Amino acid sequence: MKFALSPEARRRVERYLDRAGHDGARQVKVLNTTYFDSPDRKLSKAGFTLRVRELTADAQRFRQTVKSSGNGTFERQEWEWAVDGPQPDLGRLAEVAAFPLQGVTGADIRPVFRTEITRTIVTLRPAAGAKIELALDEGAVVASSGSQPVRELELELKEGQPAALMRLGLELLETVPLSLLIESKAQRGFQLVDGARPHPHEEESISLEGGLSLKEAFRVLAARLVDDLMAHQPVVLHGDSQEGVHRMRIDVRRLRSLLVLFEPFLEAHAAGHFEDELRRLGQVLGAARDWDVFLEETLPRTVDGAADLVLARSLRELASQRRHSAHQAAKKALLEAPFSRFVLAMRLWTSEKGAVLKRFAPRPLEDEAPAMLSRLERKVGKRLRACDVDQPTSLHRLRKSLKKLRYGIQYLQSLYDGDAESYLARCNALQKRLGNINDLGTFTRLAEELAQGTRLDLAPAVGMVAENAERLAKKDLDRLGGRLSRFAKARPFWT
The missing domain is CATH 2.40.320.10 (Hypothetical Protein Pfu-838710-001)
Known part of the structure; x- marks a missing residue:
């Protein structure tokens, strides 16, 4: 260490x-x-x-x-x-x-x-x-x-x-x-x-051995995900900061999803504290990632022609300053004691001798996996039935629940002999569409932030890109119905 x-x-x-x-x-x-x-x-x-x-x-x-x-x-x-x-x-x-x-x-x-x-x-x-x-x-x-x-x-x-x-x-x-x-x-x-410079490691699929208990499976998965999180720390600090932030934010989401997947079996007080720290870290990394997406992905999509490009130039300059500040905040967070304390405490909590799970710990993972995935699938189904495509909050809730289900499937799919691929493909397709819509909404919010205060000179540029973003989002929303319908018809492979 x-x-x-x-x-x-x-x-x-x-x-x-x-x-x-x-x-x-x-x-x-x-x-x-x-x-x-x-x-x-x-x-x-x-x-x-x-x-x-x-x-x-x-x-x-x-x-x-x-x-x-x-x-x-x-x-x-x-x-x-x-x-x-x-x-x-x-x-x-x-x-x-x-x-x-x-x-x-x-x-x-x-x-x-x-x-x-x-x-x-x-x-x-x-x-x-x-x-x-x-x-x-x-x-x-x-x-x-x-x-x-x-x-x-x-x-x-x-x-x-x-x-x-x-x-x-x-x-x-x-x-x-x-x-x-x-x-x-x-x-x-x-x-x-x-x-x-440090670079992200190649992603490897997670494959659990057969015969693991709930406790053993949780320990293996948590250790792997914490290792992934730490592996990307030097990438953020000394390598490609944009890619490092992106990968580390995914690592945080995966850890949060793991806590949700095993929630019925975890000691709630400790799990809640780890969830709080992951949420805090996710917010810091998320702020940096949002500006990366704004500048590298969404802004180019909302600029149409030379006139728009001239208007957008000032937006880009100010957004670049905000991005730099957000990345500096992310780097600072990774060098502070709370991050180090989280990594060590999480590894200790999930160690072989750690009191991680309740009385259910000795149960075989294979026996509990169907119920674990069904609990997440029911939450997605509830969000799906209540989904209002005209309400960003409704779509955001569905996207978050779907993401937790997708990660849960990735953790447990090695138990199901390849039956997960078709279901995961539908998850990913819907997730991508919802993600595009969310990115456009975040883009508009950040653009409006840039024009607040003394930067009224940016109002025309914000109006231009916001209108273009709304047009792009409408196209995605028009296609969303088909994705929702196809996913709703998918039969859970674990039942």
Whole structure:
């Protein structure tokens, strides 16, 4: 577990350690580490890092380490050997499962960058059976193209259960202004050398194993979704902010939908607090995403001809300023304690030992899945029967209920041998149509906001794009009836 460490945070950590006590004296080590890969990045593309670290005050002076990306945000696999010198011993790599050795020779593996770190190490025993190493790292990632400073706090579980790590992280967050991070020094180094930026990971479908209990299924799904959320944090902070915000907002919606799907079996008080934090985070990300859609998708659709383009130019300039502010607010939220606290608390709550579910927890998921999906489908049916296409609020409620059903199906569809595809296709078609209508409504609202106050000069442009947006929305509304009818006739595959 890794946190960004400001000078003030370091001082507070030192005070925390003075109060908490620790196991043995503090150790200070100078760590000079070289990272290796092939020119085509064969190792990093396969999810592995290879490094050789020089320990100046150690009898075994050079240590070779291989790390894999592991399963999730906080899990890593690691292999380590003493070696004779600063070059890696490729003969030891055969011991690493799935390591990409095919066609790799010593000439292929070259130094790429190095880290120069002063590390202060303290061993903590926060709970019975738990041993955690707390490391304060200060230094730099250094490459031929430049360098980046490193100031981090790292917690590594040496003995005990992962829950102890989460609890210690949460305890630190009570008094220390820390920001949870996912990027490793290796990732930062390769980005520095290659001039790359963090990018969204490829979406993978969720497939649950058969025979899981409700509790096990919820734990697996929640861990996967929290990992997805954290994986997109560096994309928002340092990569393509627009795509990062988009993907992270989806991650938030998926987590909220998971809480709704399992709602009858969850402890309501805790679930409510997590829902509140997800709603808050969704609002911050949603504000940034709304301006992205305004500028990149909807505004171009509502501009017709050169005259309209001239009118819309001032709208675009002011909207770009609003977008920048909204993205800065999103980045700030991801670096603040509430976000870090949510991630750790959610992982702790859904851990194997966590008291997540009520007395229904041991029941097989397969037995409960039909009722879980039917509950969401009934809500959609209710919204569908009450739907008034002339009322945006009515359409918005239907869209939200449909989205929860769609995500619920995606979580559980592996239990149904491919029968979900046709039903999901109808869900997606209706969802897309409703989404287009909602985007046009949001566009008009934001355009009107731009003309408020002292910007009456924008009123003609707002009037022009609002009229065009209304015309486009009418076309979508005219086509909506067919989508509603086709979905209403779809037979739930789980019944």
